[in-house]
Amino acid sequence: MRIILLGPPGGGKGTQGDFLVKRTGFPRISTGDLLRQAVQEGTALGREAEAAMKQGGLVRDEIVLDLVRERISRPDCRGGYVLDGYPRTLSQAKDVEALDPDRPEIVVAIDVSAEEIVRRLASRRSCPDCGAVFNLIVRKPAREGVCDACRGTLAGREDDRPEIVRERLRVYAEKTEPLLAYYAKKGTLHRVDGEKGMDATAAAIREILDAALGAGRTGARG
Numbered sequence: 001m002r003i004i005l006l007g008p009p010g011g012g013k014g015t016q017g018d019f020l021v022k023r024t025g026f027p028r029i030s031t032g033d034l035l036r037q038a039v040q041e042g043t044a045l046g047r048e049a050e051a052a053m054k055q056g057g058l059v060r061d062e063i064v065l066d067l068v069r070e071r072i073s074r075p076d077c078r079g080g081y082v083l084d085g086y087p088r089t090l091s092q093a094k095d096v097e098a099l100d101p102d103r104p105e106i107v108v109a110i111d112v113s114a115e116e117i118v119r120r121l122a123s124r125r126s127c128p129d130c131g132a133v134f135n136l137i138v139r140k141p142a143r144e145g146v147c148d149a150c151r152g153t154l155a156g157r158e159d160d161r162p163e164i165v166r167e168r169l170r171v172y173a174e175k176t177e178p179l180l181a182y183y184a185k186k187g188t189l190h191r192v193d194g195e196k197g198m199d200a201t202a203a204a205i206r207e208i209l210d211a212a213l214g215a216g217r218t219g220a221r222g
């Protein structure tokens with residue numbers, strides 16, 4: 001099974017991705033995390049990615065594809081995986097199908113309005129050491145400014161500044177939103193309301209997942 005999480009930046013893909021990992025045992029693959037790691041390592045690829053990310057633009061399809069190809073070839077992805085932040089363009093959607101054509105797919109699109117995104121990202125904090133994500137309003141760390149997981153010092157992400165967030169939302173509307181129609185047509189799209197709170201969203205996703213896995217099992221028997 002390939003589970004694709006679709007939705008605007010700050011829409012809760014990471015949070016719901018973690019929920020899916022617990023529920024399925026599949027690894028979560030976040031292209032944002034893979035890219036930030038490449039940036040930190042200071043590779044040539046990382047330097048090119050950094051320029052695009054800083055401005056709120058997208059990194060070239062070829063670069064992201066290489067990262068995803070390598071990641072899903074690892075043994076822990078054999079049973080399935082959760083893609084968070086990938087695909088983000090129509091050509092990436094075709095890339096992932098070509099990479100792994102026979103895998104059953106479900107797409108979960110999390111719907112959140114632009115106003116809500118701007119509000120959420122302004123209060124988002126993350127741990128530069130382990131990547132854990134917090135929110136000063138809805139997902140507070142136990143100790144202010146300190147990562148619950150590794151005790152690192154929390155910081156706002158540079159690309160969460162309001163002017164960059166606006167650009168990321170613009171890019172989302174232009175490049176990523178067309179994927180909703182693409183997957184609707186393909187028949188793999190499921191939409192959930194991302195503004196009802198973390199638990200309600202997770203419950204909605206669980207239903208979709210159970211229905212899909214149930215159908216998969218029936219299919220395997222028949």
Ligand code: ADP
Nearest residue numbers: 009010031032052053057058059064085086088
């Ligand atoms: P968010 O979903 O909150 O925008 P991510 O951590 O997923 O944050 O991504 C951060 C940045 O990394 C994006 O703004 C973009 O520059 C780059 N990026 C992540 N995934 C992709 C992708 N699939 N294609 C191109 N660029 C990407």
